[in-house]
Amino acid sequence: MDPLDLIDLDRYPLHDLGSATGQRVIEDARAQIAAMGAAELSGFVTPDGVAKLVADADALAERAHPSGGVGTAYLELPSDEWPKDHPRQTWMPYGVRAVGYDVIPFTSPLRQIYESPAVTAFIEAVLNRGTIYHYADPCGALNLAVMGEGDELQWHFDQTDFVVSLAIQDAADGGDFDVVPLIRTADNENYDDVARVLNGSHPDVLTLEMTPGTLLIFEGRHSIHRVSPITGDTLRHVGLLAYDTKPTTVSSELLREIRYGRVTPFAEPPVTWPAA
Ligand SMILES: O=C(O)CCC(=O)C(=O)O
Ligand SMILES: [Fe+2]
Secondary structure, eight states: OOGGGGBOTTTSOTTOTTSHHHHHHHHHHHHHHHHHSEEEETTSBOHHHHHHHHHHHHHHGGGOEEEEEEEOTTSSOOOTTSOTTSGGGOOEEEEEEEEOGGGSOTTOHHHHHHHOHHHHHHHHHHHOSSOOEEOOOTTTSEEEEEEOTTOBEEEEOOSSSOEEEEEEEOOSBOOOEEEETTOOOSSOOOHHHHHHHHTTOOTTOEEEOOOTTOEEEEOOSSSEEEEOOOBSSSOEEEEEEOEESSTTOOOOHHHHHHHHSOSSOOSSOOSSSSOO
């Protein structure tokens, strides 16, 4: 299968980025990122493509490793120097299940989209910050994030410059992607505003639609965001496509252990699950 068959090439001509439509799509996405730190590309995957991604995600869900507990918005252990009520000391619950790249079969349409050179070239063109590479971590390069009843992701800033996510299936209730765009800069943490987000009183929280088939190119380092708590039986499925501006970046063993429940990746995606 050609993964471009899953993409709406009339709206997003990945096979011909030099065309007028291709150039306009890139310009629009860049303008969205400049204005709000995120480009939300709805209908990137066709309805037929989404149906294939949903079937694949439902089959892959049993391979997901659950992790959960509490975390801060800064994804690190706070120093004791911060007062107890400071955003750096504010702990919030999270729960998510992750299917790692090493267990996603070669035939998976999500994997094929991620590995498509045309998809990488498109994201690279939108970001306009030089060459990007697939993240070199054997577990972290591509994830299917599966979230069900009770799962959520706490308010946080990402530690990478950008994240690309592909919305596959919505939860019945909750599971919204909430964001306060560009709330901090490299030189101004803006803790007062962050505190308002964490205590629920910030007036400018945006909820991004993320209808299935949407590709979101998101600069999460300066835009605080969360996935709201999920209720109901329908799983929320999101593909997380990781890239880096360097070709060799990998995750720490600690992160792998927590997120995937293993430090050593599978050499090849297992054919059956549990792996023999
Ligand atoms: O699941 C999502 O939509 C966002 C995930 C996210 O924020 C992250 O992995 O850092
Ligand atoms: Fe994030």
